[in-house]
Amino acid sequence: MPDITLRVNGATCAGSPEARKTLADFLREDLDLTGTHLGCEHGVCGACTVILDGRAVRSCLMLAVQAAGSEVTTIEGLAPDGGLGPLQQAMWDSHSFQCGFCTPGFVVQATAFLSDHPDAGEQQIREALSGNICRCTGYQSIIDGVLLAAERNRER
């Protein structure tokens, strides 16, 4: 089993995953970062989204060994210790989610999108999140949370 080293949420992590192990399973099983969820394991639902070297990627479609040397941010790495980041706070204020299973993927995807498109409007946000599936909400509350975060960010 190959030895790999990568940075996850700012900390250096080493591991020896089987070559076939996905990045999602490595994060969840080897690093105990269970906030990254698996909703389909074929790259459609987006629940497993993480930020890898600045880009949102589906950790179910990547092998852990492909992430060797990379900088990975998961849902656990977005908030200051014990608190909520600005997007998470806006989503709380907006009642964005219900069961919470899709939530990490949406939060991570929207974080990556907003960092590149701080002035995005509703339609752009909808398109940017159209690769994430939520079964509970009908999406409006999620979109509202992202819009609120963007608005607060501009006012800051």
Added chain:
Amino acid sequence: MAEIVAERYTGASIKRSEDPRILTGAGRYVDDIKLPGMLHAAFVRSPLAHGNVLSVDVSAARALPGVVAVLTGADLEAMTVPGPDPLMALFGAAGPTPEFTLLATDKVRLMGDPVAVVIAESRYLAEDGCELVEVDYDDLPPVVTAAFALDPSSPPLFANLGDNIARPHSRNEFGDVGSTFANADRVIDFHIDVHRHQNVPMEGRGCVASWDADLAAMTVYAATQSVHITRTGVATRLGIEPDKVRVLAGDIGGSFGLKIGASREELAVAAASRHLGRPVKWVEDRGENLMVSGQAREESFDVRAAVSNDGDLAGLDVAVVVDTGAYPGMGMGAMVPDIMQAMLPGPYKLAALGFESTAVITNKATYVAYRGPWASETFVRERVLDLIAKDLGLDPVEIRLRNIAARTDPPASMITGRPLVGVTTVEALERVAQLVDFPAFRRRQAQARAQGRYLGVGVATFIEAAPGPRPEGPDGALGSESMRLRLTEDGIVVLFTGQMPHGQSHQTTLAQIAADEFGVPFEQVRVVVGDSDVVPFGLTGGSRSATMTGGVALHGARDLKAKVLDFAAYLMEARAQDLLISDGNVWVRGDPASAIAVSEVGRRAASGQFGADVDAALEVEATFDGGEGGWSGGTHCAIVEVDAETGLVKVERYVAVEDCGALINPAVVEGQIRGGIAQGIGAVLLEKSAYGEDGSFQSATFMDYLMPTTCDIPRIEIEHLETVPLDADVNFRGVGEGGMIVAPPTVVNAIEDALSPFGVRIYEQHLPPARILELIAAADSGQ
């Protein structure tokens, strides 16, 4: 100290206490459970829809390093107690009970039927093991359609039944069906189909079972709508005393009716854990979820409507055939016709109803409850009203207003029995008409048509018995709900509920109600769920929790407060009737300086300093029967644009006017409504559980089973009606299912309206682009 002004939480969109953990990845779902020595299970599944199992060779799989055990259907039969699905045992089934084993032994009955389970050190290795299991099958003719299942020549799936009938044909009549139809100006016939689609929670089914051989006790970490029903299932099928089974549940990633009881796979995992003396985890993958977890709907209706030339719908005569799939789990497929029959009249003054039903068994996934399981009655009724309106040249709002029962005192009753007390359908329809401005829409529609664009508007109404009006006699409409409440030594009001939330926000909403009633800040209330050793019996489902659990939280907090005040009266040397609790303090009325903290009362009670004459046990058990109950309901309206070239439908606007009584938390209520509507839009435009003619399942990925995403669901405008309080205290009503019940007819009605220039009439629910183009082409060619 100033006079204390209590904050009121009930009725406000209090932010959810579930969210901080969910938003940071700290939610604890069943797949996040990791126990020392835990093994992983994967199932060997049938590639055939119907076949005899000739042999199962597990030797190569057992020899694979990392594989700990391979258990066949025969192995599991020896380890478990035969019997029906636990939920079917609980509620009873309407028809004969098919006999089958936990995993397939002699026969497979659908594609994906589990034949063996491989237990290994990792899920990867367990799946490797599955590939090494050799099963020999002998094909049997698949029974894929209800029509074939009804044919006595179809091969019976279950040998003990002799045919494929899950519920024999029956017919009931309400009112004078014969003379209503004989005297009608016109009788119109339709055949309406509702297609198979499914729950698809983002988290599939799964469990971790952990057998403690020393204590002879089982712990199951489950994703379930009821820890107690799961416990009953595990205890019954494994032959363990129920008190030796503990079911724990944490966060649950949605369910919508799917995760009730203990599935065949979950029971097999529990049996494997006992056999091996080690914890075993199984979490289904999306392919398993789509293929075998359960599917819903697939009903066909022959409908006759007795109508006057003015548009009065006097009678309906409806015959339904329900395709219940392969294993009639929980009896839902056989039970649902009874609810359809009761609800078919809706809020309308139908004078006569004939209703006949049959449920059949086919080689497809089991028919399960899915958000508003009986919803097809609303689809049929609301579709029929529009079809009649078109024939008679009436407006869809007008025909509904004409036929809805007026709110009278005493109330009119549905022809099937229940009184329409407090139903606000007329108000909802009138409000929708105002919000949408139909004349202005018709002008815009005409202009658009002149440009070759096809806009349409659709409305539909529903009522839901959530809980339903209080029946005559001692019992409430939905039985009763229990709760235990305690004031801790830290001054926390703790609610122990059998509700098992999976997105419904009960840890927030129940705390709102109890905080107000007891008189403490919201943050001083905890809602404990998900431990069968600790919480009373309960089930989250059927839109019951708003009334039933909201109500027991209110009455329980009231009872606990009375008990706390009795004890505080002793402490404070005051009379209990002179004491108040607000903002977390107990004080003598008119004397704010007397205030002591509720936490101080709790601490003193826990100190053990009091004799037998002082009741310092600050705990109560409460039950609630739903009080006066009442109906939920509403009217929805959709405006769509259909692209006649591509068949694509865009939902441009969606308006919902709903009445779920008093709102506990408007943001939570609106989330339920929007989520249900999104599922309804998905059901019409995208989703279908598809089978080939050979019974092969053809939608086992999200590239085949299409889910609605951000660009498919519009902003949804919601207005609440709160017109008719019926109960002195509890007027919260269920709202979980309504969106999914009424959105499909709303959207289909709008699509038919958009396509009216082509003369299209729609008698089905699934309208993906290819089907829209077929309907246009068929209408064009005069078929």
